[in-house]
Structure formats: structure tokens, C-alpha cells
Amino acid sequence: MRHLSTISRATLAIALVFGAAGEAFAQADAPQDAEAEPQDAIIVTGTRVTGLKASDSPTPVQVLGADLLKRVGQTDLMQALGQNLPSIQVQAFGNDQTAFHPSIKLRGLNPNHTLVLVNGKRRHGTSNVVVTNALWTGGAAPDIGLIPQDSIERLEVLQDGAAAQYGTDAIAGVVNIILKKNASGGVINVTGGKYFAGDGLNQSYMGNVGFAPIEDMYVSVTAEHKVHDYSFRGDVDPRVVDTGQSGSANTGSNGGRTILARYPGVKNFPNYPYVNRIFGDGRMILTNVMYNAGYTGIEGIEIYSFGTLSRRVGRTYQNYRLPNVVYGKSAQASVNTANPTGDIPFKAGFSPQEVLRELDFAITSGVKGEFGNTTVDASLTYGRDTNKVYVEGSANAALYYDSSTLTQNGYSPSDVHDGDFVGSQWVAALDLTHELDIGMAQPLNIAGGLEWRRERYELVAGEPASYYVGSGFLQGGIQSFFGYSPANASAHTREDFSQYLDLSIKPIDPLLIDAAVRHEHYTDFGDTTVFKGTARYDITPTFAIRGTASTGFRAPTLAEGYYSGINVSVSSLSGIFAPNSAGAAFLGLSGLKPEKSTNFSAGVVVRPFDGMTITLDGYSIYLRDRIVQSAGFTGYSNNCKYLPGGYTQGMDVNAAKAAFTGTCTGFISPSVLDALAANGVPIIPVITAINGGASGSLNVNAFVNGLNTVTQGLDFLATYTTDFGDWGRVDWSVAANYNKTRVSSIGAPPSKVNQLQGIFDRYAQSAVTDASPKWRLNYGIFWQKGIFSVSLRESIYGKTKLLASRPANANIDYYQHVGTKGITDIEVGIEPKKGLKLAIGANNLFDIYPDKLPADIRQEQYNLSSTAYISQYPSFSPIGINGGYYYARVTAKF
Template sequence: MQAIKKAALVALLSSTVLGATSAYAAEPAAAAAPEEGTAIIVTGTRTTGLKAGDSPAPVQVLSSDLMARAGRSDINTALALSVPSIQIQTFGNDMTAFHPSVKLRGLNPNHTLVMINGKRRHGTANVVVTNAMWTGAAAPDMGLIPMEAVEHVEVLQDGAAAQYGTDAVAGVVNLILKKKDKGGYISGSVGQYYAGDGFNYELAGNIGMAPVENMYLNLTVQHKVKDYSFRGDVDPRVVSGTTQGATLLSRFPGLTSAANYPYVNRIFGDGRMALTNMFYNMGYTGIQDIEIYSFGSYSTRTGSTYQNYRLPNVVYGQSAVVAPAAGSVASGDIPFPLGFSPLEALKETDFAWTGGVKGTFGKSTIDLSATYGKDINKVYVVNSANAALYYDSSTTTRAGYTPRDVFDGSFTASQFTVNLDGTHELEVGLSEPVHLAAGGEWRRDTYALGAGEVASYYVGTGKLGGGIQSFFGYSPANASNNSRTNFSQYFDISLKPVEKWLVDGAVRHENYSDFGDTTVFKLTSRYDFSPAIAVRGTVSTGFRAPTLAEGFYSGINVGPASLSGIFAPNSAGAKALGISGLKPEKSTNLSFGLVLNPLPKLTITVDAYSIYLRDRIVQSSGFLGYSNNCKYLPGGYSPSTDLNAALSAAGCSSNVIVSPSVLTALYNNGVPITSIIDTINGGQSGSLTINSFVNGLSTLTRGVDFLATYNTHAVGGRVDFSLSANYNETSIKAINAPPSNINSRQGIFDKYSQSALTDTTPKWRATFNTYWESGKVSINLRESVYGPAKLLAQTAQTAEDYYQRVGTMFVTDLEGTFAFTRDIKFSVGANNLFGIYPDKIPAFARQQQFNAASTAYVSQYPSFSSVGINGGYYYAKLGVKF
């Protein structure tokens, strides 16, 4: 594999010398970027022709050539590197590894509206349920939008629910597609991490054409592949330095010949992915003052991620020798004497289409459009086994059977939207015409969870824990098919009472078929004291209905020593816990800003904001039904069991907060809790927990955005400077009561979950960027500073609280470009040039993880780090325009 990587890199470099016709999406070296503030924007305003520098709300415009300098060829990374108030998920568990979420101003990804050409983009079907920092995220997947298709991006950093819909609580990201009707390019890039893994390559092309007169058609195709990375440590369960490891090796001495021993647990690193994106954007302007337009996409993604390594004693048949002690399986029907490493695999198909017509009639405009988008995720578990199925299919004289690869289930989400928007300029004798806008939107959302094959969720006789190892499949009981509709109307007015004073107001009414109706508003104002100084501010309210994924996702996850799961908030299991569904969030936004132009070509903006969220939807803490401080439940478990008495008799420690209703809920949902309690590590350790999405909190997020840009000529060429920074802090103002059937001492959102919400986003971040261009050479230097972050955790043996901390980090990105001709370019660069890693988890906590033979020991870096866990990445890009 290493030879293939080197050959690919050599081939790319060699093709430069041979004049190969590859390119990337930057403009020719002689082209100059527009001055900051002069770009015409369409986001945050209904007024035609408004410049970014004149906007009453903070809107940052990112051109395609600026984003191309990000190094990585995806919009998520480009946004995170360019806008400090945007944070990207740098490490994902399970399927979230392929759908990295993006959040604005420290809020949830679901609080940011993503649009393409001003039209709402559908969300992903893959909801985040395994990462507390991004929990519930089911926002649009911008990884499915090729950067090569985008002309520029407009980021509105202000609440805009009254303008665009009630999920624009934090702001809006609007991607404007290219409309070029001639020319094109082909691009190629390769790269990998300094550590020698994570090899990445991309091929992409964009072409513009005019099939008929007065028509443009712009097409983009992108194909990219990335390989696994690994940043983990040894697996303490298989080394002689731990009691469990020594026992295991005495019974399975051949284990030392397992692949990658002792680094057998490969879970801590990137997954493998192959992605193909296709986009089109077209329009016909042959009818006077009318444009008929359409754009759409089709994407496919496949990938796999490592799960925790399974020991040899996890799967065995009835002839195996089993004693009461943990890990005692030693001989007989043991099908995996070297253990095995399950993989979660994904096959995804996503497509979207928009069609519409818009026209200008005197001082009025009309835009009628329809958009449909659908995302289908099929989930598989590969190289795994169902221990219950193997045991039940065996006898004392015959080996058992289990499939290794199974279909676990599917998630499907779709969205159909119809919009009618109109504007009108009205002369009333003010300094400028009054701009009126009004419109309506009808939307239908669907979410379906499909069951997997029987082997994925088989539980059998209960002798061994059921379900395919690593990801318990979705049974027919989990399956559901859900939908809802929404109809909204809005009215917007923008006027200038005097020449220097702009006032913009908006009101929106929404009616959901499942949550009823609400009305939200926004009032924005800007006053220009002079060309050098202006003030602006906003007050608005917002309303976000829970996504269907938050309302209806359910699933079980089986680990080496635990079972955890999530109940849909409106399911029977959730009702057994006292949860009766979700209600919408409500928000209040305030902002105040300054726009300064103290010198020619120098622009400075400073915007402070406050966002208060009530009934914020979060994933609850895990409600514990059984813990490793308890022994066997005498006589097993049945609905007639007096759980409190049974748990007391089982020796549950008084400081372990247990909710018996959790066992009732799991049992009623058909989960094999008795067998799991009796067989996890011989019944001596393990836990059973369940959680759900709940309206758990009220939070207050406050911060400041700063942006300064300056363009000049120096050092023999053009130089663009920018300094952007963000300070952001979220505090919890109220925590709702726990569900009625949960032990009140347990709480709905524990201190560890609270820390994940409030502490893991850096309190401040700054980016200084310098772009220098002269003749055929250009250099882009970016220095990013990430403030400290932390996460409250608990030690593995003594159960002491401690913080996993990530200190302040300075990360340098550098890219150099040489233009052989006006059209042929070659670039080399590095993200994280000096190979910075986050601080490791404290040694004392890792020592306890090692002593306890915990699988958590392999994760040596905090996964919440904004810089990521993979270190430096170098790359090369090549191409030509035509």
C-alpha cells in the first residue's frame, strides 16, 4: 500500500513536468480578489444589490479561490479554517466519522440553516447519538457539496429564524453555485498524514456550457478517497502487564500473532471512505425579465470504521470449557482464537433537485420554486459475529455458526419544499424606496428507520448476549416510518427613515402538523455616522422544532462490557421511563456591532451576541439500570421481579444510582438483559444504560466576532491580510427535572454531559491569514490559535473526577503555488505544518485505564480537540483551466 501511495504522489509531480491537464479551482495568478465588503450578497437581506460591507447583519463572504487555499478539498474544513465562529467535528465515532458536523457560535449543528442558491438543503438521515459534543446533529451534510461547484459562500452570523425558517437560530450558510457557461478545469490532489497513513486523493472537474442560446449549464464531478489512520495505544486487555491480559495470554498464547499485536484495537483513528459527488446548475434567460432555473446533486459514499477489538472468549459454542471466573473460556468450540475486529460499514446515496422560475415585473420580483432531497444510509457490520446465534446453533459435539457480515438496518430522510417569494419597491418619500418582501413555504419531512436482517438482532435462548457484536441491529420493533408537514408565511420590510439609518424588520408564522404553530420576529438596524464608522444591532426570536431523527431514532449498542441504547422519545420504552415526547426549542437573540473603515482598504467589524435557548434538546445522560458494582440478579429478571429488593440483594453499592425502570423498559423492548447481565465478563462487570433525546436545558451563549481585512501591494506583489477571531461561552441557566420514573438522584443531564456541552468548544479562537502573489508565484500562510478546552471525566478505578484538557495550540498552514502558464498551476502545502497534537489524557487517568484493562486506554488524545488527533498533513495539487 505504501508503494502505491508513493507511486501516486510521484505520478502527480511528474505530470506537472509533462504539462498534464489537471487543475484546481483557484483563479489564474493574475486575477485579483474583490475588495472586502464589495461583494453583492443575497443572504440576510431581501434587498437586491446590497453589498456585504453595507449589511445590517454580519455576513462573511468566502470566495472559491480563498476556500481552495484550505488544503483539504471539502467545504467543512474550508469554513472551519476561515471563520473562527465555525467549529468542525474533527473525530467521529461509528457512522459520524463520515458525516462530520459543523456548528456556528458554539450551538448545535441543527441550529444552523444550510442553503444552496438561497434554497433550503435537506438534512442527513444519520443522526449523531455517540458523541456528546455533537449529539442530535442531523443537519445537511456539506461534505456532499464539492467545493469545485461553489462560486462563493455567504455566512450569516446572526439569528435569522424570522427570515428563513425556525432552525436558523445561530445563523445561515448559503452556498452559491457557479453559473459559468464556458470553460472549465480538471483537478487532482494527493496527500497523507505525516505519520504515513490516511492517504487521500481526489479527482474533480468542472465545465460550463451553453447548450442553447441564453442558457447556461455548469457541471461538476468529484471523486475522493481516504484511507484509515490510527493514533491509538496498546490494548491493555491483551498484554501481560494487566491481570486480565496475563490470564488471557495463558489461555490463548497464540494471541501474540494477531494482526498489529499489541495494537489490536484500531478504533482510535479515521475510517476509510470513497465519495463521489455530481452537481449541476442551469438556467434559461431567453424570456425577457424571466429566468427558469434548476440545480441538483447526486452522491454516493461507502466507508468503514473500526470498532473495539473482540477478545477470543466473546464467542464460543456449547462444547467450550466455561468456569465462573471472568475470561475463563479456554478450550472447546472457540471459533476466533485470535479475536476479531468488527467494522461498521456504510453505503449512502443522496440526491436533490430544485426547479423554479423567477422574474422581474417593474419594481416587483416573483420567485416560485420546488426542492426535493433524499438521503439513504444503509448500515452494515463486517467481520463480526453474533455470539448468541453461534452458541444456540452449536451442540456439545458440533461447532456453531454465525454470519460475519450482516445488514444492520437503514436510515432514510427526505424533504420536499415549495417556496413562493416576492419583493416590491415602494416609493413613500424617504431617502430610498421601501423594500417589501413576503412569501410562503410548504414543507414535508420524512424519516424512516428500517430493520436489519435477523442475524443482526438475534437474541435466542439468552445463554449469551444477543445482537451482532459492536452494533446491535435494528429489529422490526425499532423500525418506523414518520412524516410531518409545515406551512409558514413571512413578511419583511426594509426602509431608510433617513439616508444614514437602515431599519429591517421581519415576522414569520409557522404551523407544524405535530407541534402546532408559533410566530417569531426579527428587528435589525444600522446607522452610518460616516463612511468610516457604523453601528448595527439585532433583536430576534426563534423556534426550532425537533428533527424527525431526534424524535424517532432508536437503537442498541453492545460493547465488550456494556450495553447502551437510545429510546425514541415517543416510544413505549421512553414512556416506561416517564418521557412523553419532545417539544420545540425557543430562543431569543441579541446582537450589537461596529463596522469601521479607518483607512482605505482596511475594514474592521466587531459583533457581540447573546443567544438564550429554552427547552434545549439534548441527549440525556445514560440512565443506569445495572452497574459493575452489582453482582448477579438472583433468579434472573422478569417483569414480576421486585427490582429494588433484587438489586439490594445483588449487592449494589449504595453510591451507585440505579433506576430499575431502565430494566423494565429494556425487557419490554425485547433486549436480552438477563443474558447480558449474566455473561458480560462472567457477570462480574459491565453496565446497562439507556438514554433518550429530551428537552433538558436552558442555555445562554455569549460571544464576540471580530474581522479585519487589509489589501495592499508590498514585497513586489499583492498582499491580502486578514485577522479574524471569536470569543464564545455557553452557560447552563436551568436543568429540567428528570423523567418521572427515573431515580431523582440520577438527573436528566449529569455533570459530565454538562461539561461536554459547555467546556469542549474553545472559549476563543483567532486566525491570521496572509496571501502574497507576484507573477507566477503565490504563497498563503495561515496561523490559527485555538484557546484551551476541557472535558470532565471519571477515572476507571477510583471513580475520581478529573479534566481532560487541551491547552492553547498554535497551528500553521502553508501553501505555495507556481503557475507554469496563466492556466496551469501546481501547489504543495501542509495543514498543521509543525505536526501539533493535542495534550494527551493525563497519565494518572491512563494508568487507571490500563490497570482496569479498559478499552478507553487506546484513546490517548482527547477526541474533542478542535485540531484533531492526526497531526500534520501534507498534500500536492495540480491542474489547468481551459
């Protein structure tokens, strides 16, 4: 079945649902009406008017109930969103630390462009910014994976710019998570599953209980513990097999023939020849606890509080290191020769792991009340996210070498603390609404408020062994993740004070007009004012038109402004500089500017008959001074061999080349080398050390205001409910999104780097414009009769591609392609007794994988003994790389 074509799978799904599609966006346990259709649900997002239905909203708002979220099989909230809303794309694969903080994109924009609320209150972001994934770079948005599903009553997703209503970072839209307020009863869910390939075991234990300690009080507590194990979808590591290539006689970094001759113990390394386990999921253990509480014993007033506490430990494999990477002085002369002798601690090589230990918590408290026609809501929120980063099973090659003698072995700790990322946020908010009868079809609804926000971002230095550089003979820093020295440590804060006014009126019954204005003052970026105007006109009871125009302004996150880091692979060293750092100044950078946006949208709402709702909304988002991760500015390339002590700061290009080698043919940029030195980074990766150098590179980048982009698209949703009487009830829907981004202009490169390189190269541009599906379509059905239920969904993803350079000739480009793919999800449930439900299901039922990288490209990688050969599938694939997943779930309600 894995080899069924996309068309045949789609045809099968359509046939099964009698031509309907997409799983129904049902709202479960809705407080206003448990039987309400999703578009009849009363919403609180995208409007300040009380009692407005989703189907009557002037902007597109999708409502997802708790039962629907459960039917995706995987318990992560991001997966539930991504599988149900085509306009939301979920990061399908992550490496390094980003493997544990997957993000979501709304309408194709960056994760930072979507505002996340919990019970209408701003959620703090993660302190772990994405810097190793071009599609998601810069993302430091709130981690909604820390919200357990059993705590949720429903989700409301506003698919429209809302900066003037909620805050200047709501450029793409808003996700509002509404929590349960149950004062009794509860639920326990136990879920287990794994990939069809047999790995990636997932275990989840989750439960919610509600109780009332005193009269007129509710306390709802949810706890979750889940474990996700490693998966592996890579291929052999060609460096440790006989590729038929002689490789480098000096380093042995290429060519398994030479490595196996020198180090036959490599064959004893676990999983040989699949020694490099970097291409797959990491292992994660996550515990979440959440509460939502309130007291309503005072007439017209509610005192409330809610909060979360999360603990995560994650591990990801890094590139396998060959035996000749770490050695002592007694092995210096023979480490890359036949029959090496002396101090070589890893005779079979080693495989470092990056380890994350995260603690995240948030708490909100407030009071709200009704005083006649006026409502008041005052709240205070504090959130904090701490990520402690470690490397385990590794070594610092420079420290090991420098601590050795000709008669004594060297020493390096194998488990090292690299440093910490810490982010926190205070938010104090006051929101007021008032209804004023001015003689029109409905009273004028006046909403206004104040918000004060204080943010802090901190980089904490790690252990000396993580950043030790030493004599410069061998590469400094712990292998795979160069640590943070005290010189790199920093702490930065800023404050923002905002005021907003929102007016909503129905001059005549069919016409709804909403206008909002917001002013914000940042202590680091000054003042801005943004606007939003929305209108809806119901031409008939069954047909309405709606449209919006708005502006937005997003200040860079503190993580974008101040994160810095070094990544060391087996053949390169790359760094990212904080835009305000001393190193960035050597490149000609002077910090970031805010982004500005202009949004337009227009759509229709059609209700041709009872039970069916159809919405179609088009949008256009103009984003100026877009913050992106720049192209890598090259320090040197090719086989420029470093001569220890030969380079000093301030040399010109010719002198720099001579300092590396008198016959250097590669590219040299003194400003980049000076920038690295200014940030305390060594400029000597292992590829240039000892007796010679193989092809490799050294480059740096930074977050920059590099682009102006235009994103345009369409959102479509049709839902229908059929009651077949004795045959049960069926919810049908079809949901689709078309989204296209183009780059309208590119900024100039920094003044002190090679101007021919550009600030945002064609490969990075391709990640923005090509690597997300232009269209996505969901078909499905949910049928329920008595104790039985069946959920079926077919998700079809359009083609994607990504520009890359050929391994054997970087001057020749090619596209990595992932063709149109259809993914079938199914769940079958039975409720043998009231309150007990058993379910089995599968995501990606037919075990569909992305298209492999082209065979000729992989052959070049293999011939070059490149570690890139291990990644046989494009990591940007929207369907992921792991194939099918099956699961079982037991639910007990009480």
C-alpha cells in the same frame, strides 16, 4: 519543529506577515466585480434588498470565494469553512457512523441551529443522527461535505439569528452556498496528501465544466471522487499484554496475563499489540456529482434547476473482541479456563467494522422573473438521504451458541445488515419582492413568501442475525451494533406551512431599518410566530453601528424525535430510546417540545481608509428547552450477576436485586430494565453472563428538553489589501471569535428513574460549557506576484477541557485538558503557464498534537486493562488527533 511552543509559532507567523494576520476573505469570480474586496461583494444572504454590499449589511455576513476555499489543502467544504471562520467549529473526530458525517457549529450552538441553503434554497439534512459524541449530539444537519468545492462560486455566512427570514431553525445563522453559472470553460483539480505519520492517504479528483446546449442557456456540471484511508493514533490494548494484573478469573476480560495464557494466538492478530484500531479515522470512498443549469432566453425570466447525487461507502473499526466472547456449547465449560477446548471460532479474537453505504440526492427546479418593480421566485425541492448500516467481520454470540451442539460447531454470519436510516424532504417555496417609493431616502423594499415543507424519517429493520437474542445465555445482537428488529422499525412524517413578511427601508440616507415576521404551523407542534428587527446607522462614511433583536423557534428534527439504537462495547450495553417510544414511557418521558430562542447582537463597521474594513459584533443567544441527549439512566451497575429467568417485568427494586443475585451490591433500576424490555432490547450484556460478571454497566438515554442555556460572544474581522507594485499584492486579515456558553437551568429527570441521577449530569454539562475553545484567533497572509503565490495562516485555539471520572474510582472527578494550541498552515503555488497551477502545502505544519491524557489516569486504565487506554489523546480536541497533513495539488483551467 513539532516541539515549538505556541508562542514561538505565533511569533513566527506574526513576523512573517509583518504584524497582520488571518488569511484574507477574498471573493473569487464574483459576478459583480472580479476585483471586488470581500466586504464590497454584493450579497444575497441576510437581506431581501437587491445590490447590498457585505460592508453595508445591517448584520454580519462573511463572504468566502472559491479561490480561498481551495487554499485550505483538504478538499472537504467543512474543513474550508472551519479553517477560515473562527466562529465555525468543525467536528474534528468522529466514531462509528458519525465519522463520515462531520458537522459544523456556528457560534457554539448545535449543528441543528444553523440553516444551510444552496442558491438560497433549503438543503435537506442527513438521516444519520449523532448519538455517540457528547459535543455534537443530536446533530442531523445538512451534510455540506456532499457539495464539491469546484461547483461553488462563493459562500455567504450570515452570523446572526435569522429564523424570521429563512426558517425557524436558523437560530445561530445561515450558510448559503452560491453555485457557479458558467456556460463555458472549466477546471480540473487533482489533490493528494497524507498525515505526517504516514497514514490517512487522501486522494481527490474533481472537475467542473460549463457549456451552453442552446443559446441563452448555461449548464455547469461538477464531479468529484475522493478516497480517504485509515489513520491510527491509539496505543496498545492492555487486555492482550501482560499488565501485571491477574484480571478476572471468570471472564478474562481484564488482564493480558490470563488472556495470553489461555489464547496465545492473540499474538498473531494483525498489528499486535495494537490490535484495537478504533482510535483514528475510518476509510471513506465518496463520489459527488452536481449540476446547476438555467435558461434566460425569455426576457426578464430565468428557468433554473440544480441538484446533487452522492454515493459514500465508509468503514470504521470497533473495539477488538477477545476470543472468549463467541463460543459454542462444547466450549462453555472451558472457555475461561487454562487450555480451553471446544468450539471457539475466533482463537485470536476479532475486530468488527461498522460499514456505511449511503445514497444522497437532491433536486431543485424553479422559475424567477422581474415584472417592473416586483420579482417572483417559485421553486420546488426534493432531497433524500439513505444510510444503510452494516457490521462486517463480526458475529452474534447468542446465535452462534444457540445454533451449536456438543458435537457440532455453531454458526453466525460475519457480515450483517443492521438496518437503514432514511430521511427525505419536500419544499415548495414562493418568494416575492417589491419596491415601493414612499418618498424616503430609498424605496421601501417589501418581501414576502410562502413555504410548504414535508419531512419523513424512517428506520428500516435489518437482518434477523443483527438483532437475534435467543435463549439469553449470551449477549444477543451482532457484536458492536445491535440491529433493528421489525418491532423497532418505524416511519414518521410531518408538514410545516409558513408565511413571512420582510420590510426594509431607509428613512434617511444613513439609517437602514429591517423588520421581519414569520408564522409557521407544524402538524405535530402547532403554531409559532417569530420576529426580527435590525437597524444600521452610518454615523460617518467610515463608521457605522448596527444591531439586531430576534426570536426563534426550532421544532425537533424527526431524527431527534424517532431515532433509537443500541451500542454494545466490551463492558457495557447502552441504548437510546425515541422520546415517543414505549420504552421511553417506562422512564416517564412523553416526547419532545420545540426549542425557543431570543437573540441580541450589536456591532460596529469601520473603514478607516481605502482597502481596510474592520467589523466587531457582540451577541447573546438565550435558548430555552434546549434539546440534548440525556444522561444515562442506569439499569444496573457494578458486578450484579444476572440469573437467567430470574427477572420479570414490574418487579420492585428488592425483588429485582434478588433476581440478579442474592448479594448484589450494585445499583438496580427496574423501570430502566422494563424500558429496555418494552423496546425489545435484551438486558444481558456479556459482562453478566455465564459463570460470573466483571464490573460493567447497562444504561439508557433519550433526547430530552433538558436545558436552558445562554451563549455570548464576540466576532472580529479586519481585512486589508496592499499593492506593492513590482513586489506583488498582499491580502491581510485578522479574524477572531470569543464564545462562552453557560447552563442557566436544568430540567427535572423523568418521573420513573432515580431522581438522584439527574437528567443531564455534570459530565454532559461540561461537554456543553467547557469542551469548545472559548476563543480562537486567525492570523495570515496571501501574497501573489506574477506566477507565484504564498498563503500563510496561523490559527490559535484557546484552552479546552472536559470533566470525566477516574477509571479506578468513579466517585472522583478530574478534567481532561487541551492547552492553547497554534496551528500553522502554508501553501506555495506556481503557475508556469496560463491555466495551469501547481501547489504544495501543509496543514498543521509543525505537527502539533493535543495534550495527552494525564499519565496517572492512563496508568489506572492500563492497570484495569481498560479499552479506554487506547485513546491516548482527548477526542474533543479542536485541532483533531492526527497531527500534521501535507498535500500537493494540480489545477488546470480551460
